[in-house]
Amino acid sequence: MAYRNKFFLSFDYNSDVHYYWLMRAWRQDDGTKFNFYNTHDMNMSNNTNLELPIRQVLKNQLLQTKAFVILVGEKTRYLQYVHWEIEEALELHLPIICVNLNGFRHRDPIRCPSIISERLSVHINFDAVVLQHALETWPTRHNNLKQQGYSSPYYYTQNDYVRLGLGPSARDEQIQRRTKEEKGFLKKVPRWRSRLRLHNTEKL
Numbered sequence: 001m002a003y004r005n006k007f008f009l010s011f012d013y014n015s016d017v018h019y020y021w022l023m024r025a026w027r028q029d030d031g032t033k034f035n036f037y038n039t040h041d042m043n044m045s046n047n048t049n050l051e052l053p054i055r056q057v058l059k060n061q062l063l064q065t066k067a068f069v070i071l072v073g074e075k076t077r078y079l080q081y082v083h084w085e086i087e088e089a090l091e092l093h094l095p096i097i098c099v100n101l102n103g104f105r106h107r108d109p110i111r112c113p114s115i116i117s118e119r120l121s122v123h124i125n126f127d128a129v130v131l132q133h134a135l136e137t138w139p140t141r142h143n144n145l146k147q148q149g150y151s152s153p154y155y156y157t158q159n160d161y162v163r164l165g166l167g168p169s170a171r172d173e174q175i176q177r178r179t180k181e182e183k184g185f186l187k188k189v190p191r192w193r194s195r196l197r198l199h200n201t202e203k204l
Contacts, residue, residue, distance in 0.1 A: 009036040010085040011071035026128040037061045058088045067095040067139050077113040086115050095142035096121035097134045105169050107153045122154045129164050
């Protein structure tokens with residue numbers, strides 16, 4: 001098997017290609033470029049007649065990669081060829097890195113493709129520093145977690161981001177506030193239901 005020194009990048013070429021070109025311009029700490037495969041040079045199509053040849057090329061490329069990176073944009077979850085790429089990555093048990101283009105540092109329950117929504121994968125925001133960290137550490141972390149039986153989505157903590165020199169995310173703070181409000185609302189629901197049942201019983 002060839003030495004795995006590249007990463008596979010899956011993304012919505014029509015809507016998110018500018019993120020791809022921005023990533024191509026990024027430099028790592030040692031000054032080197034991020035090294036990605038992608039299959040868009042194959043003139044990908046949603047034509048199902050091309051599924052078998054496309055998937056064969058995908059598998060050949062994925063066999064030479066250390067991890068599978070997907071840019072999670074607004075329309076990513078709807079694309080057939082992205083679904084094929086994810087299926088092949090899962091079949092090969094590749095470490096998966098989900099990069100949210102809307103700033104989420106956690107799994108985006110709306111935009112994340114359903115096929116990996118509940119699978120073991122790390123979810124990060126679109127940032128060169130955290131992406132480099134994920135590329136360098138997630139493959140080993142992924143394998144260790146699998147051996148321990150962990151199979152759910154994984155996130156870096158706020159302390160992890162601080163150690164990388166990244167401050168708190170305004171988007172994450174907004175999500176945390178909303179989550180606390182929703183939890184508070186859910187705690188009240190049983191009492192409302194109890195009162196409703198009592199009120200209905202009195203009427204009877």
